[in-house]
Amino acid sequence: MARKSSRDRLSNEINAGSMADIAFLLLIFFLVTTTIDVDKGVLVRLPPWSEDDPETEKLNKRNVYSVLVNANNELLVRGEPADIKQLRENAKEFIANPNNREDMAESPQKAIISLRNDRGTEYGTYLEVYNELKAAYTELRNAESQRRFQKDFAFLSRDNRKQIIQAIPLILSEAEPTDFGEEK
Amino acid sequence: MSKFQKKRGKATPAISTASLPDIIFMLLFFFMVVTVLRDSTLKVDVNVPQATELTKLEKKSLVNYIYIGKPVEKYQATYGTKPRIQLDDKFADLADIPLFLEKHRSTIAESQQTSINSSLRVDGKVTMGIVTDVKTQLRKSNQLKVNYSAKPRQE
Numbered sequence: 001m002a003r004k005s006s007r008d009r010l011s012n013e014i015n016a017g018s019m020a021d022i023a024f025l026l027l028i029f030f031l032v033t034t035t036i037d038v039d040k041g042v043l044v045r046l047p048p049w050s051e052d053d054p055e056t057e058k059l060n061k062r063n064v065y066s067v068l069v070n071a072n073n074e075l076l077v078r079g080e081p082a083d084i085k086q087l088r089e090n091a092k093e094f095i096a097n098p099n100n101r102e103d104m105a106e107s108p109q110k111a112i113i114s115l116r117n118d119r120g121t122e123y124g125t126y127l128e129v130y131n132e133l134k135a136a137y138t139e140l141r142n143a144e145s146q147r148r149f150q151k152d153f154a155f156l157s158r159d160n161r162k163q164i165i166q167a168i169p170l171i172l173s174e175a176e177p178t179d180f181g182e183e184k
Numbered sequence: 185m186s187k188f189q190k191k192r193g194k195a196t197p198a199i200s201t202a203s204l205p206d207i208i209f210m211l212l213f214f215f216m217v218v219t220v221l222r223d224s225t226l227k228v229d230v231n232v233p234q235a236t237e238l239t240k241l242e243k244k245s246l247v248n249y250i251y252i253g254k255p256v257e258k259y260q261a262t263y264g265t266k267p268r269i270q271l272d273d274k275f276a277d278l279a280d281i282p283l284f285l286e287k288h289r290s291t292i293a294e295s296q297q298t299s300i301n302s303s304l305r306v307d308g309k310v311t312m313g314i315v316t317d318v319k320t321q322l323r324k325s326n327q328l329k330v331n332y333s334a335k336p337r338q339e
Contacts, residue, residue: 040238
């Protein structure tokens with residue numbers, strides 16, 4: 001008789017009250033262990049590789065904005081030592097050439113940025129320089145699209161964006177790095 | 185009138201919590217699906233530099249990750265303190281890069297192969313020599329879209 005009563009108890013419902021706690025525990029575990037990793041960075045398109053030496057093209061000196069970075073992370077812009085803080089404004093002035101100076105780019109389409117670094121240059125400095133140059137172009141493009149379409153470059157339609165890119169193309173050539181500095 | 189008053193007399197029943205686990209499970213599954221577990225453990229120290237001109241990498245399956253930095257302390261006895269390359273979970277040499285890229289490329293549909301990106305996660309203190317060598321390898325493998333991983337700069 002005692003057995004029968006215990007069988008009766010088995011048919012009782014399982015208490016599901018702690019289910020929520022278990023689920024919460026799992027939830028918190030996943031919240032803590034997972035990282036929503038937003039991967040951001042400076043997007044660059046490398047030139048295709050070719051075995052032959054690149055064609056040398058005679059360029060008008062006034063159209064070339066050369067930036068050299070040495071192994072001590074110092075900048076030489078168009079033959080003169082420069083500070084990275086002024087690089088953006090300096091590059092903008094060179095590309096747009098608002099005062100039509102003789103020694104700056106004829107037009108934004110003809111401006112060429114030439115970037116050269118040393119094998120001993122710190123990557124952080126290199127990226128900072130690259131970032132400043134890219135930022136100069138972004139600001140110029142934004143100004144141009146504000147003037148033409150009263151909108152920022154990022155919000156333009158595809159066709160309008162093409163027009164702006166044609167007006168202000170980003171031409172950045174990277175030369176083979178020099179090999180003077182010590183690699184760490 | 186008496187019909188309405190009848191209800192007030194009844195005791196309010198306890199709110200059923202039976203569906204609470206289901207709600208929590210739903211949340212749990214949501215988080216399990218949207219979050220990505222960190223796929224490779226870092227064997228090199230990577231502290232990416234800061235920048236302002238950032239682009240987001242959209243599709244994670246279309247991205248190669250290449251890490252460059254000094255080996256972490258645990259591995260410095262065997263690998264030294266010179267910057268090294270890490271692909272997937274292993275230390276690698278320059279010569280391993282083409283195969284690594286090809287392996288990744290073969291897992292992706294042909295129509296999408298042109299939009300493969302390489303994310304270079306390089307420590308800010310690393311010198312450009314090794315980075316240039318990696319870039320040359322990428323160019324040789326015709327993998328031209330590169331994203332220099334960086335943190336947004338706090339002004």
